[in-house]
Amino acid sequence: MGAGTSSTHLIFFIVAMVIAAGVAGVIYTNVNAISNASYTSASTLAQQLKTDITIINDPDNIPWSGTEYTFYVLNTGKSTLTTEYVSVLINGEYIPEAVIQKSIINGGSTTTWRPEDILEIEITYNIPNGDNYIKVITENGVYDSFEFTR
Amino acid sequence: MGFAASVATIIIFIAIIIISTITYPTLVKSFKNVADAKDDKHDIQMDQVNTEIDITDIRDIGGNLLQITVSNEGTTMLHASDASVLVDGTYTNYSVSPSGFWSPQTDALFTVSATTTQDHVIKIITTRGKSDMELYVS
Numbered sequence: 147m148g149a150g151t152s153s154t155h156l157i158f159f160i161v162a163m164v165i166a167a168g169v170a171g172v173i174y175t176n177v178n179a180i181s182n183a184s185y186t187s188a189s190t191l192a193q194q195l196k197t198d199i200t201i202i203n204d205p206d207n208i209p210w211s212g213t214e215y216t217f218y219v220l221n222t223g224k225s226t227l228t229t230e231y232v233s234v235l236i237n238g239e240y241i242p243e244a245v246i247q248k249s250i251i252n253g254g255s256t257t258t259w260r261p262e263d264i265l266e267i268e269i270t271y272n273i274p275n276g277d278n279y280i281k282v283i284t285e286n287g288v289y290d291s292f293e294f295t296r
Numbered sequence: 297m298g299f300a301a302s303v304a305t306i307i308i309f310i311a312i313i314i315i316s317t318i319t320y321p322t323l324v325k326s327f328k329n330v331a332d333a334k335d336d337k338h339d340i341q342m343d344q345v346n347t348e349i350d351i352t353d354i355r356d357i358g359g360n361l362l363q364i365t366v367s368n369e370g371t372t373m374l375h376a377s378d379a380s381v382l383v384d385g386t387y388t389n390y391s392v393s394p395s396g397f398w399s400p401q402t403d404a405l406f407t408v409s410a411t412t413t414q415d416h417v418i419k420i421i422t423t424r425g426k427s428d429m430e431l432y433v434s
Contacts, residue, residue: 155300158298158300159299159300159303162300162301162303162304163300163303163304163307165304166303166304166305166307166308167307169308169311170307170308170311170312173308173311173312173315174311174314174315177315177319178315178318178319181318181319181322181323182322184322184323184326185322185323185325185326187326188325188326188327188329188330189326189329191329191330191333192329192330192332192333193333194333195330195333195334195336195337196333196336196337196340198337198340198425200425202380202382202419202421202425202427203382203385204382204384204385204417204419204429206385206417207382207384207385207386207417208385209385209386216386218380218382218387220380220421220423220425222340222344222423222424222425223336223340224336224339224340251380251387262378262423264380264387266387
């Protein structure tokens with residue numbers, strides 16, 4: 147085998163190693179990305195499964211004062227929620243945070259909403275007379291809707 | 297197969313083994329998270345299905361106090377002191393006996409403050425979200 151042939155073999159060998167290492171790197175990057183995404187997705191799904199809320203108002207007796215209405219939402223799930231990320235829709239219309247006051251009944255914290263705690267939501271909004279519905283949505287998309295009359 | 301191809305195959309094979317070793321615990325943890333959450337969901341639903349309460353009596357006990365007799369009609373143990381009482385739709389503080397465990401087929405006596413000369417709608421809600429509502433006629 148001449149020096150030229152040896153050099154060619156050496157170059158082929160190095161190129162093969164580089165390609166193999168490159169392929170291994172690409173596989174690692176992709177599998178790692180899929181694995182991380184799967185973990186995040188599983189965590190989100192787990193949180194959703196553990197979350198459950200129930201609006202417990204009397205549908206014919208929503209406490210109100212002027213245009214301020216009070217709704218009670220019970221955390222009937224097993225996960226601790228954050229009140230800051232709770233959104234409210236009334237008759238399909240998003241209610242801005244500025245007109246909502248949230249507090250936990252008999253609770254120490256106003257932001258941590260533990261299982262079995264009741265979140266009191268006071269909304270200043272012009273709710274029309276007659277049949278209405280409210281939808282309360284938690285941070286992970288789990289919601290409860292409730293029909294009531296004013 | 298030449299030497300270079302053999303070594304390249306071995307490199308990729310070893311890489312796949314290492315990647316699998318790194319990834320496997322993450323995937324197992326993911327499946328475990330979801331499996332645990334499914335168990336929790338199942339517990340939540342079982343508790344809700346097995347919980348049932350019934351307001352059997354509301355009476356004026358004087359001093360603008362109403363005593364509400366509520367029967368645990370379900371098959372699970374409840375905690376009466378964790379229940380919620382709405383009087384005419386408004387959350388109201390109450391006292392209850394027994395304040396601890398509330399066994400199936402037994403009564404809990406809730407006492408709330410309300411004007412007894414007026415009618416009231418009383419709603420009792422358990423921690424599982426199951427409730428019962430009754431009208432108090434003065």
